[in-house]
Amino acid sequence: MLFRRLYTSLTNSNRNPFLLYQNLTTPFPNFHSNPFVLPTPTILKSRVFLSKRFVSSSFPAMAEGKRPTHVHIPHPESADKAELYRALEAAVGSPFSSDALAPEPHPLIIVVSGPSGVGKDAVINRLREVRENIHFVVTATTRGKREGEVDGKDYFFVSKDEFLGMIERHELLEYALVYGDYKGIPKEQIREHMAKGLDIVLRVDIQGAATLRRILRNSAVFVFLVAESEDALVKRLIDRKTESKESLLVRIATAREEVRHMKEFDYVVVNREGELENSVKLVESIIDAEKAKVRQRTVKI
Ligand SMILES: Nc1ncnc2c1ncn2[C@@H]1O[C@H](COP(=O)(O)OP(=O)(O)OP(=O)(O)O)[C@@H](O)[C@H]1O
Numbered sequence: 001m002l003f004r005r006l007y008t009s010l011t012n013s014n015r016n017p018f019l020l021y022q023n024l025t026t027p028f029p030n031f032h033s034n035p036f037v038l039p040t041p042t043i044l045k046s047r048v049f050l051s052k053r054f055v056s057s058s059f060p061a062m063a064e065g066k067r068p069t070h071v072h073i074p075h076p077e078s079a080d081k082a083e084l085y086r087a088l089e090a091a092v093g094s095p096f097s098s099d100a101l102a103p104e105p106h107p108l109i110i111v112v113s114g115p116s117g118v119g120k121d122a123v124i125n126r127l128r129e130v131r132e133n134i135h136f137v138v139t140a141t142t143r144g145k146r147e148g149e150v151d152g153k154d155y156f157f158v159s160k161d162e163f164l165g166m167i168e169r170h171e172l173l174e175y176a177l178v179y180g181d182y183k184g185i186p187k188e189q190i191r192e193h194m195a196k197g198l199d200i201v202l203r204v205d206i207q208g209a210a211t212l213r214r215i216l217r218n219s220a221v222f223v224f225l226v227a228e229s230e231d232a233l234v235k236r237l238i239d240r241k242t243e244s245k246e247s248l249l250v251r252i253a254t255a256r257e258e259v260r261h262m263k264e265f266d267y268v269v270v271n272r273e274g275e276l277e278n279s280v281k282l283v284e285s286i287i288d289a290e291k292a293k294v295r296q297r298t299v300k301i
Pocket residue numbers: 114115116117118119120121122123236237239240271272273274275276
């Protein structure tokens with residue numbers, strides 16, 4: 001088994017059949033930065049015995065008997081760890097690198113959307129508490145500041161002229177006129193935090209998600225949050241006690257239509273009654289799974 005691995009490494013890493021021999025006859029300067037180093041004389045005295053079959057298939061020149069290649073690899077069970085490590089390095093022909101084998105995952109943009117009252121704010125607020133390295137984008141708005149709201153935390157409150165200037169300068173990733181007020185996502189905020197390696201979470205309504213999908217396509221992750229049933233969603237909206245009867249009717253009717261857009265998203269998270277923690281965990285798992293993808297999403301804004 002050990003030999004099979006060794007042979008594979010040799011065939012992959014050392015195409016030159018003489019390199020192994022050369023490495024054995026020259027000093028190993030990098031070894032001294034390694035905790036498992038052995039003094040050079042030990043390695044120079046070591047020899048590996050490569051099987052005839054392996055040598056003839058991998059190193060035809062050696063098979064012809066032009067260069068003997070012998071490094072002694074001590075028995076793994078009884079060997080000194082450092083000696084074994086160094087002998088293996090010598091046998092494969094190059095020092096073992098401590099560089100990361102997998103590339104760093106890219107920062108992500110996660111778009112969280114779903115019908116009104118499903119729990120977008122609740123999930124995002126909890127995610128904020130439990131997960132680091134995430135930036136929650138603060139939207140720019142022309143709406144007046146409400147009591148208790150903090151500029152730069154809840155929204156960036158800007159005048160209509162300032163907002164129109166931002167549109168002209170292409171500073172917004174997406175914007176919309178909502179009930180007479182502009183709302184938009186500043187690009188610079190996303191760029192700045194992604195450059196620091198942070199993931200970005202955007203909370204948008206279904207229409208906003210559709211616009212972002214057109215702009216970002218598959219470079220962002222789109223998560224659709226949904227209640228377990230219409231019945232549960234309506235009860236949640238009633239319990240929130242923030243809506244007038246007209247507003248309740250509009251939100252419920254809109255939610256019916258919005259659920260049809262689920263298929264345009266990458267993931268669906270069912271935010272069940274009393275199970276907010278599970279929903280947050282699932283969103284975290286989605287982020288983790290995205291980070292583990294071999295083909296990472298790459299965002300250009
Ligand atoms: N899993 C859950 N179980 C019980 N209640 C929940 C759950 N998730 C959210 N809620 C509650 O449901 C109500 C609606 O949630 P929230 O305000 O977060 O929804 P939203 O999707 O952000 O709504 P909107 O789009 O109208 O702003 C809140 O009172 C919230 O505390």
